[in-house]
Amino acid sequence: MSAPAHQIQRRVEFYETDMAGIVHFTNFFRFMESCEHSFLRSLDHELHGLVEGLETGWPRVNATCDYRAPARFGDLLTVSLYIEEIRNRSVRYRFEITKEETLVAEGKLSVAHVAITDEGIKAVPLPEALKVKLQSLITDH
Numbered sequence: 001m002s003a004p005a006h007q008i009q010r011r012v013e014f015y016e017t018d019m020a021g022i023v024h025f026t027n028f029f030r031f032m033e034s035c036e037h038s039f040l041r042s043l044d045h046e047l048h049g050l051v052e053g054l055e056t057g058w059p060r061v062n063a064t065c066d067y068r069a070p071a072r073f074g075d076l077l078t079v080s081l082y083i084e085e086i087r088n089r090s091v092r093y094r095f096e097i098t099k100e101e102t103l104v105a106e107g108k109l110s111v112a113h114v115a116i117t118d119e120g121i122k123a124v125p126l127p128e129a130l131k132v133k134l135q136s137l138i139t140d141h
Helices: 026-044 128-137
Strands: 006-011 049-051 054-057 060-067 076-086 090-099 102-110 112-117 119-122
Touching: 006 026, 026 060, 026 090, 060 128, 076 128, 102 128
Parallel strands: none
Antiparallel strands: 006 076, 049 054, 054 112, 060 102, 076 090, 090 102, 112 119
């Protein structure tokens, strides 16, 4: 198995659980997004900001998550990010969320790189420096 491009760890907070004491399904999307933000910052890039004079962002065009095992309050989760595909104006990530050696959830995010202008939102090419960094971290799985 290939190494992830990025990983974070976090403890499950009480407010992230449902009445059964299990992490509410919506929070897995937040965990993936937190890992993505940390990853982009590690590459000296922000999720939203000015790039080459344009206000840019990364809206989600697809998001999925498959749940494999429960996670509960206090569990230490590892969120691993893998780069599945880099296109001219988008990136597709895959995530594995584990508790110790147990796979808790697997997810995917497809994100578009866009410019936000007075005329609206338009997909634009990834900045070349970022694209080079991403390509050096792409993994096969």
